[in-house]
Amino acid sequence: MPNELSIGEVAERTGLSVHALRFYERENLLLAPVRRTAGGRRAYTEQDVDWLAICTRLRDSGMPLADLRAFAALVREGPGNEEQRLALLRGHRNRVQAQLAELRSCLDLITWKVGVYEQRVAEGTATGVWDPTAGGDAAARG
Template sequence: MAEVTASLSIGQVAERTGLSVHALRFYEHEGLFVNPVRRGPGGRRVYGEDDVDWLTVCIILRASGMPLPALRRYADLVRQGVGNEEERLTLLREHQAYVTTQIGKLTECLDLIRFKVGVYEDILDPDGVGEHQCHAPVAPAGEERSSMASAG
């Protein structure tokens, strides 16, 4: 028995993915879809569940900071099929390292923000009625804690 693929309009896919209609057209133009976007009898774009699933992957990779050329390369590799898994793995490992570095940098930022929130909570609640703690953040390499903690 043949598998039935749902036919979704560009508006339905936009609603389901959170991408705009313009972004969907852009993704198609940039070659980011694994399968060619089908056209209905009237020439309108028709998508299937597999397209929505692939777009979800693209959205997550873009949100994590993957540049369009890397995403396009990944889509090309997936489109080619079996035989290039090592290259896909290398591409994804490189991106994983980038994301891990970004998480570390954001953690440092969050430490500073938490510290500053504690400082202002202490200023605004000198009697300590609220239960908050003000701990100095760990200074990034090359910076002194005192300059980081006292600025603004």
């Protein structure tokens, strides 16, 4: 069949390992069962590659496997469940936005600490920064 891709080709194109591709298949995360060649080898399609790209981005962003499984099942069912799909995606978006807010807060602290250390190093006053034996106010020491 034209445009069939081997598991190795799909692994190379998606960045997933062969083991991960087999896991996605076992976990029923693909839109359709992977076709097998006469020799028993997996034969993927471009649609499989496109779907795997979506799945990996959702997983990379922290979507729980159960939610991804549910989303894939809804997509496989076809039209008529778009509201359910939307609810899953909105819930995930909300979690990602909360994670981003937490990371921004962490980045703000790190940026402040970098500024303190840069200033202390430039002034030559970095000795004793966060030295518990130096005494005094730890926050003032940097």
